[in-house]
Amino acid sequence: DKDLEKIIEDYKQALKIVQEKHVDGKWLNYEKLTRFSVNAMLHALDPHSNFFTPQEFRQMLQEQKSEYSGIGASIASFVKDGSVDTYIIGVFPDSPALRAGLRFGDKIVAVDGESVTGKPSLYVRDKIRGERGKIVSLLVEQVSTGKTERIDIRRAFVAVPSISDAYILRQGIGYINLSNGFNYTTREEFEIALQELHQQGMNALILDIRDNPGGILEQAVKIAEKFLPAGATIVSQRGRYPIDNRVWKSSNRNPENIPVVVLVNRYSASASEIVAGALQDHDRALIVGENTFGKGLVQSVFNLPTGAGLTLTTARYYTPSGRLIQRDYKAENLYDYYLHKTDYKPDPSSARKTITGRTVYGGNGITPDEIVTAPSFTERQTYLINHLFFFVRELVNGRIKGLEAYKWQKAPEFKRPFTERNLQNFDKLIDAFKAYLNEKGDKLSEAEYDFVSLRLRHQIAMAMNGLTIADRVLIESDPQVDRAILNLPKAYSLAQAAQKKSVKK
Structure with missing residues (x-):
C-alpha cells in the first residue's frame, strides 16, 4: 500500500528531525515516543484500543491470570508535617512482604536506592513491581522501632483473585465481592464461593461488582450463566468480519434459583456490565447502585514481534434485549469521557424491553433498577x-x-x-x-x-x-449494601414473574 509506505516514511523523517534538532534530542527515549505515537493513533479510533510496551504487555497478561510480580503488599500515601510519604497498609497472606516482616504503618523511604519521599503511591508501586525472582531493595522506617533499615525482598508472583471476599453478611444472605476483574480463574473462584456459602445456609445473594473494570468476556458469560437457564441469551457480539459475530447462550440446566441483587457503580465496566445487563434483561436480578461506566466495545489481544502488544477494538457487544451500552466517545476528549463529564439523556430509539416488559435503555451503560448514590468524601x-x-x-x-x-x-x-x-x-x-x-x-x-x-x-x-x-x-x-438487602424480596418477585413469563412462552 503506497499510502501506508508514505506515512511510515513521514514518521521516520519526523523522528529523525526530532533527534537532530530537538533541544533534548540526544536523550530521546524511542520506546516512550513510539508508545505515545501509536496510542495517539489508536485513541483517534476509540478510547479503549491501546498499545503496550513489552513490560506493560507482560504485566497485562499476568493480570489476566489473576497475578502480578511483586512483594504482596498494599501501600498508600499519607501526609505528615507537610511531607507526603508512602506507607504499608497491609500485607497479603503467605507473601514475600509478610515473610520479610513488613507491617501496617511501616514507611517506605527508598526503592532500589531512589528516594520516594514526595512520590505518589502508584509511582512507588510500579518501582516495587518487576521481574519475578529479582531482588528489590527497600529502605524502610519500621514503625515498631523507628529505625530505618534496608530490606531486600525477592519478587514473586502474587495472586490477585477475582473474588476478594465471600461470606454470610447476615442470616441467610451471602455476599460475594467480585471487584478484581474477570480473569482466567473467575469461574472456578465463583463456583467455590457459591458452594461454600450454600453450605453455610445461604438463601439469597448480594453480588458486588462495583469497581470491577472488566476483563475476559468468556468468564463474565460463565458467571451470568450460573443464574440463567439453558437457551437464555447472555450476550451477542457483532464485528467487522463474520468470525467476530457470536451469540453466547446459557447451557445451564440447573441454574441457581435464589434471589440475587447485583451492586454496580460508575467504575463497573465492560465484562461486569455484561453480567449486569444479562441479569437485568432477563429480570433474574435486581440491579442496585449507580449507573455503570458504559463500555460496550470488545478488544482482541495481538502480540507484536518485539514482545509489545495491542488491544484493538474488533467488535461491539449487545445485551440480550439488543442494547448497545457503549457511551458516545466521539463528541468529547478522553479526559471528559473517563470522568463522565457529558450529561446523558435516554434516547427513545435505544429503548428495549426486559422479559417482564420493563423498559431499559442503551447508550449509557446499565442504569440500576434502584439508584443509590455512594457518599463521597469531603x-x-x-x-x-x-x-x-x-x-x-x-x-x-x-x-x-x-x-x-x-x-x-x-x-x-x-x-x-x-x-x-x-x-x-x-x-x-x-x-x-x-x-x-x-x-x-x-x-x-x-x-x-x-x-x-x-x-x-x-x-x-x-x-x-x-x-x-x-x-x-x-x-x-x-x-448501597443496605439498600441491596432491602431489595432482595423485590428481586425474588421479579425473578418469579420472569420465570412464569418464560414458561408461558
Missing part, C-alpha cells in the same frame, strides 16, 4: 482519615497512654473475624483520638462521631486482621 473527611491512620499507627505499637491493650506488632490474623471484642473501651479510644486531634490544634465535632467511629474500626482491623477483613467493617455500614 475534604474534611479525607483530612480525618489521614490523622486516623497516624493515630492507629501509634495505637497498635503501644504508644497511646492508657490503651496499651491495643498493641499489635505481629502479623495480621487474616482469617479471624473482627468483632466488637477487638474494641475494648471504645469510648476511651474515641476520647484518645479527640485528644490526639487537640494536640494538632483541631477539634472533633459531634456530627463527625459516626464517621470517625467507623473509620477508626476500619484502620484497627487493617492492622490486626488485614485488608479483606477490614473491608467487611465498611460493608456493614454501606448504604
Whole structure:
C-alpha cells in the first residue's frame, strides 16, 4: 500500500528531525515516543484500543491470570508535617512482604536506592513491581522501632483473585465481592464461593461488582450463566468480519434459583456490565447502585514481534434485549469521557424491553433498577482519615497512654473475624483520638462521631486482621449494601414473574 509506505516514511523523517534538532534530542527515549505515537493513533479510533510496551504487555497478561510480580503488599500515601510519604497498609497472606516482616504503618523511604519521599503511591508501586525472582531493595522506617533499615525482598508472583471476599453478611444472605476483574480463574473462584456459602445456609445473594473494570468476556458469560437457564441469551457480539459475530447462550440446566441483587457503580465496566445487563434483561436480578461506566466495545489481544502488544477494538457487544451500552466517545476528549463529564439523556430509539416488559435503555451503560448514590468524601473527611491512620499507627505499637491493650506488632490474623471484642473501651479510644486531634490544634465535632467511629474500626482491623477483613467493617455500614438487602424480596418477585413469563412462552 503506497499510502501506508508514505506515512511510515513521514514518521521516520519526523523522528529523525526530532533527534537532530530537538533541544533534548540526544536523550530521546524511542520506546516512550513510539508508545505515545501509536496510542495517539489508536485513541483517534476509540478510547479503549491501546498499545503496550513489552513490560506493560507482560504485566497485562499476568493480570489476566489473576497475578502480578511483586512483594504482596498494599501501600498508600499519607501526609505528615507537610511531607507526603508512602506507607504499608497491609500485607497479603503467605507473601514475600509478610515473610520479610513488613507491617501496617511501616514507611517506605527508598526503592532500589531512589528516594520516594514526595512520590505518589502508584509511582512507588510500579518501582516495587518487576521481574519475578529479582531482588528489590527497600529502605524502610519500621514503625515498631523507628529505625530505618534496608530490606531486600525477592519478587514473586502474587495472586490477585477475582473474588476478594465471600461470606454470610447476615442470616441467610451471602455476599460475594467480585471487584478484581474477570480473569482466567473467575469461574472456578465463583463456583467455590457459591458452594461454600450454600453450605453455610445461604438463601439469597448480594453480588458486588462495583469497581470491577472488566476483563475476559468468556468468564463474565460463565458467571451470568450460573443464574440463567439453558437457551437464555447472555450476550451477542457483532464485528467487522463474520468470525467476530457470536451469540453466547446459557447451557445451564440447573441454574441457581435464589434471589440475587447485583451492586454496580460508575467504575463497573465492560465484562461486569455484561453480567449486569444479562441479569437485568432477563429480570433474574435486581440491579442496585449507580449507573455503570458504559463500555460496550470488545478488544482482541495481538502480540507484536518485539514482545509489545495491542488491544484493538474488533467488535461491539449487545445485551440480550439488543442494547448497545457503549457511551458516545466521539463528541468529547478522553479526559471528559473517563470522568463522565457529558450529561446523558435516554434516547427513545435505544429503548428495549426486559422479559417482564420493563423498559431499559442503551447508550449509557446499565442504569440500576434502584439508584443509590455512594457518599463521597469531603475534604474534611479525607483530612480525618489521614490523622486516623497516624493515630492507629501509634495505637497498635503501644504508644497511646492508657490503651496499651491495643498493641499489635505481629502479623495480621487474616482469617479471624473482627468483632466488637477487638474494641475494648471504645469510648476511651474515641476520647484518645479527640485528644490526639487537640494536640494538632483541631477539634472533633459531634456530627463527625459516626464517621470517625467507623473509620477508626476500619484502620484497627487493617492492622490486626488485614485488608479483606477490614473491608467487611465498611460493608456493614454501606448504604448501597443496605439498600441491596432491602431489595432482595423485590428481586425474588421479579425473578418469579420472569420465570412464569418464560414458561408461558
